[in-house]
Amino acid sequence: MKQQLKVKDLVTIGIFAVIYFILMFALGMIGMVPILFLLYPTLLGLVSGVLIMLFMAKVPKPWALFILGMITPLGMFAMGHTYVLPVHALVVMLVAELIRRAGSYRSFKADALAFGVFNTWICGSLMQMLLAKEEYLEMCAMMGDDYVKGLERLITYPHMALVYLGAFVGALLGALIGRAMLKKHFAKAGVI
Template sequence: MEKYNTLKIKDLVTIGVFSVIYFVVMFSVGMIGVVPILFLVYPALLGIISGTVIMLFMAKVQKKGAIFILGMISPIIMVAMGHTYVPLVHAIIVMLVAEFVRKMGDYKSLKYNLISFAIFNTWICGSLMQMLLAKDRYIEMCMIMGKEYTTALEKLITYQNMAFVYLGAIIGGLVGGYLGKILLKKHFERAGII
């Protein structure tokens, strides 16, 4: 069990490397948001595309706190870039739950890692939740894309639509995680993930 106890320097370096890869994937997929309606499928698409990256990370770092730290880096960067507090607070809650689920599977269970990633993937929904929880500041931020874009986004982001966005994020996470499992079968076997 010592293996799971504390993160070592090597693990922190791995977290750093995977954080950079994940952020690049997140930013690239996020470019679809230039078309407002596509913003609603962004979390689902991000889950499908980033699943392989995060599942590989889970195979490599089977220690407590790893998924929490990895998951907090992108929202911290977003807030530093001018986003509201919403993605950060939202991510803290999501990552605590994802970490707890992963721990339930002793960090090695494929089933619990998949569920953990599906939950992890919902953190990006916090970006859209800014429209509902910090509307004035978010609208001000979106104005850089123009009034027409901002108005379209304001109409699209409702509590009803967000329910579907969260569902899409979970499904996208499960699909992406499963694809990651298929693509990384050898890594999973070597890591002893069952």
């Protein structure tokens, strides 16, 4: 059975994208302290797990997660981030979409794994420091010299490996929290 996205699904994607962006932005305030910026992807996975798992339960169709996942990085690119962010997100979202497809869009394990991969898109924000350093530092200059120097010291390839791992593990834990919340509250309320 082939499921295609309908207008209702696109509206749902838009609503969830706005909620996700607000959540991401609010949590992103911890990035004002450079060392905490490295923990941000892990925390984002933990906190957004309920939202993304609810989204995947409500829209179990091809390309829904891909579209949701590309909205924020494309918006950030339009606001001045480097090309690294949308290119990185494109690769990440394609992998997440393939994982969901392998689970026929109805498997919790596939959805949790897809969310783990999905959540690594935010690591692209930090990878800008390594792959497009001059442009990224120019963008961060408004935060002050101390902030920029702190980022330069902290964002290294070994640290990024830990950030990616944290993002993935945080999302898996967020998926488990999301699943518990879906069963306990959303299913009983008839939301899903």
